[in-house]
Amino acid sequence: MQLALQLTLSALALSVLACPGEDHAHAHADHVHAKRLYPQVPLTPPSRPLVWSDFNIIHTTDSHGWLLGHQHLSFPEPNYSGDFGDFASFVTHMKQIALDKDVDLLLVDTGDLHDGTGLSDGYPPGQVDGHETNNFIMDLPYDVLAIGNHELYEYADAYDTYKNFAPHWNGRYLSSNVNITVYDDDGKVIDVPVGSRYTKFTTRKGRKITSLGVLYDFTGNSENTTVQTVAEMVKEHWFKEAIAEEPDVFVLLGHMPVRYDHWPAVYDAVRAVHPYTPILILGGHTHIRDCIQFDGRSMALESGRYMETVGANLDVSEHENITFTRRYLDANRVTYEYHTGISNQTYDTTQGQNITRGLEELAVAYDLSYLYGNAPQDYTLSRYATHSSRARMQVLPYSLSINNTRAGVPNIIIVNSGELRFDILAGAFTKNDELTALPFLDAFLYIPNITLGVASEVLPALNKAGADEKKRDLSAVERDAERYAQGDVGMRYNAWLEEMSARGAEMLQRRAESKNLTLGYVTSDLCPGVGDDTPHIALPYYSSPDFIGSNVPTVSNDTQIDLVFINFIEDQLLEILNEVQSDKTYTDDDVLSYSPLLANVVLGYYAQKYWN
Numbered sequence: 001m002q003l004a005l006q007l008t009l010s011a012l013a014l015s016v017l018a019c020p021g022e023d024h025a026h027a028h029a030d031h032v033h034a035k036r037l038y039p040q041v042p043l044t045p046p047s048r049p050l051v052w053s054d055f056n057i058i059h060t061t062d063s064h065g066w067l068l069g070h071q072h073l074s075f076p077e078p079n080y081s082g083d084f085g086d087f088a089s090f091v092t093h094m095k096q097i098a099l100d101k102d103v104d105l106l107l108v109d110t111g112d113l114h115d116g117t118g119l120s121d122g123y124p125p126g127q128v129d130g131h132e133t134n135n136f137i138m139d140l141p142y143d144v145l146a147i148g149n150h151e152l153y154e155y156a157d158a159y160d161t162y163k164n165f166a167p168h169w170n171g172r173y174l175s176s177n178v179n180i181t182v183y184d185d186d187g188k189v190i191d192v193p194v195g196s197r198y199t200k201f202t203t204r205k206g207r208k209i210t211s212l213g214v215l216y217d218f219t220g221n222s223e224n225t226t227v228q229t230v231a232e233m234v235k236e237h238w239f240k241e242a243i244a245e246e247p248d249v250f251v252l253l254g255h256m257p258v259r260y261d262h263w264p265a266v267y268d269a270v271r272a273v274h275p276y277t278p279i280l281i282l283g284g285h286t287h288i289r290d291c292i293q294f295d296g297r298s299m300a301l302e303s304g305r306y307m308e309t310v311g312a313n314l315d316v317s318e319h320e321n322i323t324f325t326r327r328y329l330d331a332n333r334v335t336y337e338y339h340t341g342i343s344n345q346t347y348d349t350t351q352g353q354n355i356t357r358g359l360e361e362l363a364v365a366y367d368l369s370y371l372y373g374n375a376p377q378d379y380t381l382s383r384y385a386t387h388s389s390r391a392r393m394q395v396l397p398y399s400l401s402i403n404n405t406r407a408g409v410p411n412i413i414i415v416n417s418g419e420l421r422f423d424i425l426a427g428a429f430t431k432n433d434e435l436t437a438l439p440f441l442d443a444f445l446y447i448p449n450i451t452l453g454v455a456s457e458v459l460p461a462l463n464k465a466g467a468d469e470k471k472r473d474l475s476a477v478e479r480d481a482e483r484y485a486q487g488d489v490g491m492r493y494n495a496w497l498e499e500m501s502a503r504g505a506e507m508l509q510r511r512a513e514s515k516n517l518t519l520g521y522v523t524s525d526l527c528p529g530v531g532d533d534t535p536h537i538a539l540p541y542y543s544s545p546d547f548i549g550s551n552v553p554t555v556s557n558d559t560q561i562d563l564v565f566i567n568f569i570e571d572q573l574l575e576i577l578n579e580v581q582s583d584k585t586y587t588d589d590d591v592l593s594y595s596p597l598l599a600n601v602v603l604g605y606y607a608q609k610y611w612n
């Protein structure tokens with residue numbers, strides 16, 4: 001048997017309609033039009049062509065609703081400015097190339113389709129998160145898809161996936177270890193897989209494929225959904241049956257990172273039965289670019305988040321190691337045009353343009369370009385040493401003072417730094433940016449009459465309990481594991497940024513030519529050859545503390561102030577408050593509601609006041 005495989009994998013990232021200098025919120029038509037002018041800055045094309053082989057895969061993962069692309073102009077955002085219409089055109093052209101070359105090309109996705117931008121999350125009351133954006137996903141000819149953890153936080157999302165999304169794929173939407181509880185036609189409660197547990201199909205070129213769609217051991221799922229652990233799943237009778245027959249290739253999808261998780265359990269189970277069958281694993285969830293081989297005849301690939309792309313190419317022969325290439329593509333038109341060899345003038349397909357238009361109409365329907373103000377600079381989560389936390393801490397004292405009878409009482413406000421989910425970038429700050437950066441409906445709470453002396457010890461104690469001791473303190477390790485199980489990927493993603501940044505600093509010192517490189521991801525994975533499609537220099541990375549607080553008011557230590565905090569951290573805060581003082585044991589009963597405003601609107605109010 002002579003078998004060759006190539007993978008080309010991608011993930012999507014996008015934010016909407018940000019034209020700096022736009023001075024009026026209602027200029028919808030212009031705004032939408034302007035968007036099509038991008039790339040609005042010249043982008044350099046990639047320098048490493050894809051290596052086509054007999055079997056190729058394009059992979060998207062963790063697109064999180066970024067279907068209109070990254071539209072801000074701060075670098076490296078323009079590198080990810082391709083929208084889902086551009087991507088659809090890319091897929092069409094790639095499929096044509098595959099036909100011309102008479103090779104296989106599969107398109108796969110590994111979940112987390114929403115929770116990320118206004119396009120998915122800005123839906124009006126009564127609708128379901130991601131329902132509209134899923135329609136665009138369904139416009140593309142995906143061959144296999146897998147469920148992500150974000151499809152399961154809310155029962156309504158899981159049900160929508162079960163009812164409206166999974167059926168579209170005719171058995172190719174996979175949820176090997178994820179069930180949902182629903183009523184059957186007779187009103188009886190039943191427990192069924194959200195999609196299918198596995199699928200077997202034959203490619204255009206006659207290759208037999210067996211696929212699974214595995215979710216990592218996620219515990220944050222809603223009531224009436226079930227996630228079986230990976231270890232339990234591989235013991236199931238259906239699993240053994242699914243893998244019994246030998247296909248030409250196992251294409252194992254899963255919303256599970258390729259390292260530091262349970263892929264080896266799945267791989268081992270398959271290998272135990274089929275010592276030589278090629279195994280291709282397409283993972284996701286931690287939002288990084290990564291690749292690893294479990295043996296010479298397997299590879300496992302993870303393709304980042306929000307519109308990056310990966311390619312790999314396997315040349316397989318009996319009982320010998322496979323060879324392959326994989327590429328992580330920056331998702332933009334220049335990249336797509338380069339790899340398909342199609343000029344900008346003839347690049348757009350009718351379908352691609354239709355998708356872009358549909359997405360723009362959705363943005364209008366959700367009023368996503370409603371303008372709050374213009375951010376004077378970037379406030380990134382990790383790129384500058386101080387900006388981001390400083391910005392957040394100007395926002396809260398102002399916004400929480402609106403219509404608040406406690407506004408006159410000095411306070412300290414504490415939030416977890418993970419509350420902000422995306423950078424705030426220079427230029428228009430729109431409703432979409434607000435939903436992208438801080439969508440959470442968290443409430444602000446307070447405990448009155450805490451002396452400043454005590455209150456000012458809380459933040460440092462919270463951070464100490466978190467950061468420093470982390471590596472030695474078992475309970476902190478357990479806490480991190482718990483956060484990970486609940487779906488928090490910040491620790492893994494940030495560790496990746498930090499590692500890249502450290503290597504980048506070294507590279508800058510050593511090599512003059514690196515001074516020419518543009519900002520972006522610089523992947524160092526465990527697969528042979530080069531992964532990144534375009535060479536970059538890594539973004540600087542500065543970690544932020546787990547918790548951040550507003551400035552300590554300039555009053556005496558015995559002044560009684562309000563200790564304000566976000567409801568998300570109530571348990572930890574009470575625990576710490578009871579550690580730093582012993583006059584009183586504070587409980588739930590001491591906690592009051594501080595402001596009618598929820599977290600998701602505080603940035604907008606601030607922008608309206610200070611960024612206009």
Ligand SMILES: *[C@@H]1O[C@H](CO)[C@@H](O)[C@H](O)[C@H]1NC(C)=O
Nearest residue numbers: 036037038039344345347348
């Ligand atoms: C590429 O094509 C798009 C869409 O047709 C157009 O808006 C844009 O100006 C073109 N860009 C360049 C650099 O030619």
Ligand SMILES: *[C@@H]1O[C@H](CO)[C@@H](O)[C@H](O)[C@H]1NC(C)=O
Nearest residue numbers: 043044075076079518519534
């Ligand atoms: C990526 O962004 C940089 C700016 O950091 C830009 O100069 C470069 O042309 C972009 N490259 C690609 C391939 O988009």
Ligand SMILES: *[C@@H]1O[C@H](CO)[C@@H](O)[C@H](O)[C@H]1NC(C)=O
Nearest residue numbers: 177179191192193226227228
């Ligand atoms: C999932 O649903 C199937 C079909 O009803 C059932 O046999 C299986 O036990 C369920 N699995 C879990 C882990 O709940």
Ligand SMILES: *[C@@H]1O[C@H](CO)[C@@H](O)[C@H](O)[C@H]1NC(C)=O
Nearest residue numbers: 155181182183189222223224
């Ligand atoms: C879960 O399903 C049961 C049985 O149908 C139902 O009584 C319960 O309300 C459901 N819970 C949620 C949160 O939907």
Ligand SMILES: *[C@@H]1O[C@H](CO)[C@@H](O)[C@H](O)[C@H]1NC(C)=O
Nearest residue numbers: 293294295296297320321322
């Ligand atoms: C095949 O791959 C394995 C694991 O990657 C490696 O240890 C081994 O040396 C390779 N064999 C050959 C012949 O290259």
Ligand SMILES: *[C@@H]1O[C@H](CO)[C@@H](O)[C@H](O)[C@H]1NC(C)=O
Nearest residue numbers: 350351352354355357358359
């Ligand atoms: C255009 O998009 C709409 C939905 O936005 C869809 O119903 C229609 O089938 C699409 N037409 C083409 C030609 O892709």
Ligand SMILES: *[C@@H]1O[C@H](CO)[C@@H](O)[C@H](O)[C@H]1NC(C)=O
Nearest residue numbers: 399402403404596597601605
């Ligand atoms: C503050 O109160 C006024 C008067 O009741 C009201 O019109 C306004 O909408 C409130 N502002 C906010 C942010 O709730």
Ligand SMILES: *[C@@H]1O[C@H](CO)[C@@H](O)[C@H](O)[C@H]1NC(C)=O
Nearest residue numbers: 447448449450560590591592
């Ligand atoms: C806080 O202190 C003020 C004045 O000392 C007092 O009136 C109020 O009842 C106290 N509130 C609580 C909740 O203890």
Ligand SMILES: *[C@@H]1O[C@H](CO)[C@@H](O)[C@H](O)[C@H]1NC(C)=O
Nearest residue numbers: 452453454456457556557558
């Ligand atoms: C106020 O309290 C803080 C924290 O307990 C302490 O570090 C500081 O020295 C105190 N300041 C004064 C003037 O007592």
Ligand SMILES: *[C@@H]1O[C@H](CO)[C@@H](O)[C@H](O)[C@H]1NC(C)=O
Nearest residue numbers: 044511512513514515516517
């Ligand atoms: C930087 O790029 C320019 C233009 O592409 C090239 O001429 C120059 O040699 C490069 N410098 C280094 C140090 O690689």
Ligand SMILES: [Zn+2]
Nearest residue numbers: 062112285287
């Ligand atoms: Zn994700």
Ligand SMILES: [Zn+2]
Nearest residue numbers: 112148149285
């Ligand atoms: Zn995820």
